[in-house]
Amino acid sequence: MKAFPKAVISVTAVAAVAAGLYTAALAPRRNQPGWEEFSGHRFAHRGLHDSEDGRPENSLSAFRAAVEHGFGAELDVHLISDGSLAVVHDSDLTRVTGLTATVEDLTAEELRLYPLKDSGEQIPLLEEVLALFEEKQPLIIELKTSGGNANALTDAVMERLDGYKGIYCIESFDPAVLLRLKERYPHVIRGQLSENFLRSAPSSLSRPLRAVMANLLTTFITKPDFIAYNWVDRDQPSLRAMKKLYNVHEVSWTVRDPDLMKTLESQGVTPIFESFIPN
Numbered sequence: 001m002k003a004f005p006k007a008v009i010s011v012t013a014v015a016a017v018a019a020g021l022y023t024a025a026l027a028p029r030r031n032q033p034g035w036e037e038f039s040g041h042r043f044a045h046r047g048l049h050d051s052e053d054g055r056p057e058n059s060l061s062a063f064r065a066a067v068e069h070g071f072g073a074e075l076d077v078h079l080i081s082d083g084s085l086a087v088v089h090d091s092d093l094t095r096v097t098g099l100t101a102t103v104e105d106l107t108a109e110e111l112r113l114y115p116l117k118d119s120g121e122q123i124p125l126l127e128e129v130l131a132l133f134e135e136k137q138p139l140i141i142e143l144k145t146s147g148g149n150a151n152a153l154t155d156a157v158m159e160r161l162d163g164y165k166g167i168y169c170i171e172s173f174d175p176a177v178l179l180r181l182k183e184r185y186p187h188v189i190r191g192q193l194s195e196n197f198l199r200s201a202p203s204s205l206s207r208p209l210r211a212v213m214a215n216l217l218t219t220f221i222t223k224p225d226f227i228a229y230n231w232v233d234r235d236q237p238s239l240r241a242m243k244k245l246y247n248v249h250e251v252s253w254t255v256r257d258p259d260l261m262k263t264l265e266s267q268g269v270t271p272i273f274e275s276f277i278p279n
Helices: 006-025 060-068 126-133 150-161 175-184 207-214 237-246 258-266
Strands: 043-045 072-079 085-087 139-143 168-172 190-194 226-230 249-255 270-273
Touching (some): 006 237, 043 060, 043 249, 126 150, 139 150, 168 226, 190 249, 226 237, 249 258
Parallel strands (some): 043 270, 139 168
């Protein structure tokens, strides 16, 4: 029998150990009760918004339309200066209001001075949105952290959700949110948001951190129940490995084509959609 050089054996052993550590690092939480309540639902991205029809993103009219059409919704939540929770995507309000302000710096009263552009609608508070969906359609609530406030934001959201009679899960790009949920609110379905950050290259993240986030390498710490990945990047190796090895629940954002949505659904993926009304 042919003998292999010691160097080859050593490299092979190291590679095997590395592969084992990698796959172990990708293990999500499994079999947590509750995900079945999201299966088969479609989620309107920031509500069923249509600016031309007078329904801005993350507005009460957009969320009301989602409920009326039988869809769940995805929404974004920020913790503002007086402890209130504002439902808006950007910290910088310029894009959605046409006025310059940072949402985290405002109080709920001051927030009313920044109506959503071209509509006259106000930026809603979380409790206003919850009232529309309670005992109706499910919600995917994205927590938008700022300045290291992951714990405070998560605690504030969970306080508002205490007693809520509706179906919801929480997701975030920030692993600190998932860690807080894991430690203090383990009953909540939690999801890691991600995309190929090596392609999108956000300025707030260093290249090593972008690689960690894109490859979902915080999973061994935070143990998410689902991965919400940009559908454009869903061939990412770590996501593929998690699906193959652990059958992790996958959510795809943001889907803007009806045929694509049907394809994703046929593969067991939960879609977050916008720009059309599904049949």
